[in-house]
Amino acid sequence: MKRSVLIAGGGVAALEAALALRHLTGDRVETTICSPRRDFVYRPYAVGVPFGAARVASFDLAALAARAGARYRPDSIASVDRDARLAVTHDGEGIAYDDLIVCPGAKLLWPVPGAITFWGIADERDVAKVMASVRGGASHRVAFTMPTVKGWALPIYELALLARAELDRAGAAAELTVVTPEDAPLQVFGRAASEGVAELLAERRIEVIAGTHPVRFIDGALETVPAGRHEFDAVVSLPKLEGRRIRGVAHDLEGFVRVDGHCRVLGCEHLYAAGDVTSFPVKQGGLATQQADLVAESIAAELAGAPAPREFDPVLRGVLWTGDGPRYLEARPAGGHGESSTFATAAPWGTDEGKIVGRHLTAFLAEA
The missing domain is CATH 3.50.50.60 (FAD/NAD(P)-binding domain)
Structure with a gap:
């Protein structure tokens, strides 16, 4: 049986x-x-x-x-x-x-009152409206944030990098900032990858405010913990997750x-x-x-x-879209393997199919 x-x-x-x-x-x-x-x-x-x-x-x-x-x-x-x-x-x-x-x-929950939430689904008109507002000159300062270090931080950096690439192509000026509760950008990938991401953000003129949790966006200011108040025209946040x-x-x-x-x-x-x-x-x-x-x-x-x-x-592998070619990040977050953090322009795991690297699923979906 x-x-x-x-x-x-x-x-x-x-x-x-x-x-x-x-x-x-x-x-x-x-x-x-x-x-x-x-x-x-x-x-x-x-x-x-x-x-x-x-x-x-x-x-x-x-x-x-x-x-x-x-x-x-x-x-x-x-x-x-x-x-x-x-x-x-x-x-x-x-x-x-x-x-x-x-x-x-996991369930996706509204994270930061007053902010636009990037839900990670096909219909992302609110984020597109923010970009249109910047291109049209109505908005000049945009923040990208996440409510907690638990979850998956990579999309918030992709949103900032893709936004910068689009604005540069359009000749539109704007101040872009990542506000993150992480101690450093994408710290879960380890030192080498985090430093690589930080350098890339600096090259693209994207400021990073680390070690900072967003609380709410009201009257043109993002209130944060530790106590702070940062002025922006728009804030885009990843959702909070609940099992x-x-x-x-x-x-x-x-x-x-x-x-x-x-x-x-x-x-x-x-x-x-x-x-x-x-x-x-x-x-x-x-x-x-x-x-x-x-x-x-x-x-x-x-x-x-x-x-x-x-x-x-776990072997953590990430494909970071930058608007100018992807970057590939890899690390062993559980430790015990020496320095495992990498940041590269070619996939160290041997395939660039999709953004999810799975033993069976990657090839399976490529054939679908």
Whole structure:
């Protein structure tokens, strides 16, 4: 009898998990992707939409699931009975499973009152309006910010760099500033990459105010902590993230799920989590694929009666769009590998396909 694996979610981690399970277990596992969304949206490209530099690709999730060897079920998981190994949909229907992979992602919340929020979806007209205002001379000072160091900071730097490139092409003058709670730009990538980003920002005449949390934008001023008041004509912020809660799956106060080194939910058997819903502080597609791969390896090892596989040792890879060719950043944020921080004009991981680097997903989407 085949092992039944239920995947709660339809994003990056879900697809990577399905692909990895097929690769490792063949036909020994029957995989179901359960998600209320009927499409898979490649969101990293959204940062280029306000500048006409990219189009956000959308794929039919049922078709992708079928290609990945999985069934697709258009439902949302509301609760889990861990002892009975039963997931219950919002409509009250029970779905039995042998293993459950929780990867519903994170909710996006309004972060800074008064600021424009970059939601990272295809329709980013508010950001485009800010750019039109600057080109037309109505706005001269624009800030790009983020509410916390938890999440994924790279898009805020891309927005600033792409804005500068567009304004330079248009011959429009403006003061652009990044206000960040980080101690240094993209510090999660380590010293060499952070310094490379800082130099690039300086070359593009983009000021950085580090170690500063935005509070609200009111009457032409961004109020911050530590106590400060910075005058701008417009502020663009990344959203705040909160984990998507499923009853019966333990979570912290922000809704994120704690997992062990194999991405197993703490204290639970046959229950895993991957992607943005986990409590790992960096929320990024490439890391989500690495967590999904670990889950698949754990399930495959149990099927084979083999010892537990390797533990999570994240490799962080980022593609920074600059308006003048991409920059490639790589680091091992967990440490223990010496100096791992790189900042380059060519991808050190060997492929420049897309912005999410996944063992299976990158090539899979390139063929879609």
